[in-house]
Amino acid sequence: MGFTLKDILHNKAKALLHLETDPGLGCTEPAAIGLSAAAAVALLKEKTIESIEVATDPNIYKNAMGVIIPGSEGQNGIPLAAAMGAVAGDPENRLQIFSTIDKQGLQKAESLLREGKVSARIKEGQAGLYVRTVINAGGHTAEAVIKGRHDHIESLSVDGEFQKDHPLLAGSGSKDSDVEDLKQWLTSLSIGEIVDLLDDLDGDDVAYIQRGIDLNMELVKYGLSHGPGLGVGKTQQSLLRQGLLKNDMVLAAGIFASAGIDSRMGGAMLPAMTLAGSGNQGIAASTPIVAATRFATIEDSLLLVKSIALSYLLTCYIKALAGRIGPLCGSGVAGGAGVAAGVTYLLGGTMEKIGGP
Numbered sequence: 136m137g138f139t140l141k142d143i144l145h146n147k148a149k150a151l152l153h154l155e156t157d158p159g160l161g162c163t164e165p166a167a168i169g170l171s172a173a174a175a176v177a178l179l180k181e182k183t184i185e186s187i188e189v190a191t192d193p194n195i196y197k198n199a200m201g202v203i204i205p206g207s208e209g210q211n212g213i214p215l216a217a218a219m220g221a222v223a224g225d226p227e228n229r230l231q232i233f234s235t236i237d238k239q240g241l242q243k244a245e246s247l248l249r250e251g252k253v254s255a256r257i258k259e260g261q262a263g264l265y266v267r268t269v270i271n272a273g274g275h276t277a278e279a280v281i282k283g284r285h286d287h288i289e290s291l292s293v294d295g296e297f298q299k300d301h302p303l304l305a306g307s308g309s310k311d312s313d314v315e316d317l318k319q320w321l322t323s324l325s326i327g328e329i330v331d332l333l334d335d336l337d338g339d340d341v342a343y344i345q346r347g348i349d350l351n352m353e354l355v356k357y358g359l360s361h362g363p364g365l366g367v368g369k370t371q372q373s374l375l376r377q378g379l380l381k382n383d384m385v386l387a388a389g390i391f392a393s394a395g396i397d398s399r400m401g402g403a404m405l406p407a408m409t410l411a412g413s414g415n416q417g418i419a420a421s422t423p424i425v426a427a428t429r430f431a432t433i434e435d436s437l438l439l440v441k442s443i444a445l446s447y448l449l450t451c452y453i454k455a456l457a458g459r460i461g462p463l464c465g466s467g468v469a470g471g472a473g474v475a476a477g478v479t480y481l482l483g484g485t486m487e488k489i490g491g492p
Contacts, residue, residue: 148332148448149340151317155451156347157286158406159230159414161399164199167285168213169220169232171268174279174303176221178293181273184247189217189255192265196257203364203402206236214253217268218244226303229286231406263458264412284314285412318455321448326490329448330480333441344440344447347408351395351418352425354405358394363401368394384430388423388474395422410447411454411469419470420446424477431482438481445489446470446477 159166168189176182191199191213199213207215223240224232247253258265266281275294282289291298298304321329336344355368362369371390374380395418399407407414408421421443428439450473457469479489 147317147320150313151321151451152340152444152447153343154314154317155411156343156417156447157230157409158350159285159409160232160234160404160406161205161402161414162198162202163230163285163409163413164195165202165204165211165213165216166230166232167195167264167266167281168199168216168268169204169224170226170229170286170288171266171279171281172217172220172270173224173226173232174288174291175268175270175277176272177226177303178277178279178291178298178301179270179272179275181275183272184221184252185271186269187214187217187221187247187253188269189213189253190258190265190267191255192261192263193257195264195266196255202400205233205402205404207233207241207402209402213255214248215244217255218247218253221268221270222247226288230409234404234406318451321452322455326449326476327486329452330445330486330489332448333444333480336437336441336444340444341437341440344444347417348421348425348439348443350406350408351421354395354398354403354407354418355391355422355425356394357403357405358396358398358401359390361403362397363403364397365400366397368392368397384427384478387426387429388478391422391426392419411451415464416450416454416470419467420450420473420477423474424481427478427481433481442477442481445480446473449473449476 172187196213199216201211203209203211204216204219207219219236219240220232222243223236225235228234264283264285267278269276269278278292279288280290281287288303291301291304358368359372368390371380371386371393375382375386380386396415398405399414399418408417410417410420424439424442424446433439450469453469453472476489
């Protein structure tokens with residue numbers, strides 16, 4: 136049996152969502168720095184590190200410098216992220232690079248900082264996502280460069296010799312090419328055509344999107360229980376309980392998103408389902424819609440999943456046009472727009488209302 140046009144469109148949407156969502160531990164900017172350092176160390180036989188030099192684009196530097204790093208016991212900083220990745224990270228874990236950090240690994244990383252062996256700077260004039268880590272150990276120099284995507288290791292070299300067939304590079308180029316092709320396809324669609332795709336979600340789609348919902352809601356629960364990071368979500372919850380705030384859909388959406396982001400940016404050892412390279416975007420594009428279900432009569436058990444799928448697709452649409460990382464907060468600019476469309480769909484809004492004025 137041949138494929139219909141709708142089959143082809145659905146398969147493209149499925150491929151895009153799988154390429155643009157991925158579990159990540161902590162903020163993706165420190166994770167990219169830790170991954171770059173771990174990849175460089177993996178090239179060296181001698182692991183006694185003499186120096187680590189990190190250079191990033193301005194936006195990576197801005198986003199990574201102040202956020203709490205998972206496994207760091209509440210610490211932050213680009214040099215620490217690089218050192219932790221170098222001494223205790225497994226590059227096979229990609230954006231969950233800090234999942235293997237233990238007390239001993241943290242102490243080793245802290246020692247490198249105390250000894251002045253780690254430096255970080257902005258690479259002037261660099262546009263787009265970029266992390267370059269150079270590590271010296273045992274008389275040899277290893278370099279890893281991440282470019283374009285947080286987990287796209289573009290090049291690896293030892294003593295100036297590029298490692299063209301290294302497994303950490305395998306498939307990265309084609310994945311990025313696929314993403315770019317799919318972004319062009321997505322931005323060629325109308326809002327109506329994107330909404331039409333939601334009727335063809337299959338069992339695998341539903342399970343995959345539900346997994347992301349579950350991961351992000353665990354971060355919400357942690358944030359409301361422990362108040363990590365800035366504690367915005369837990370504070371709002373407290374004000375609500377005191378009767379100082381009115382319980383409505385808007386407040387509930389804000390509490391869920393804030394609590395999830397508090398957990399992630401506060402270094403909780405729980406992965407988020409990232410979206411278009413950002414865990415905060417993934418949280419912001421999904422958890423407010425979960426909150427909205429508490430104020431709506433939902434007759435279709437798949438309606439939540441469809442609404443979040445729409446939010447994901449429209450967030451990716453905006454990020455495809457605005458750029459993967461920049462000076463504006465993608466969670467508000469892109470994720471917020473995605474949520475607005477997703478909630479409107481959830482509540483039975485017309486196509487005109489989903490698309491905005």
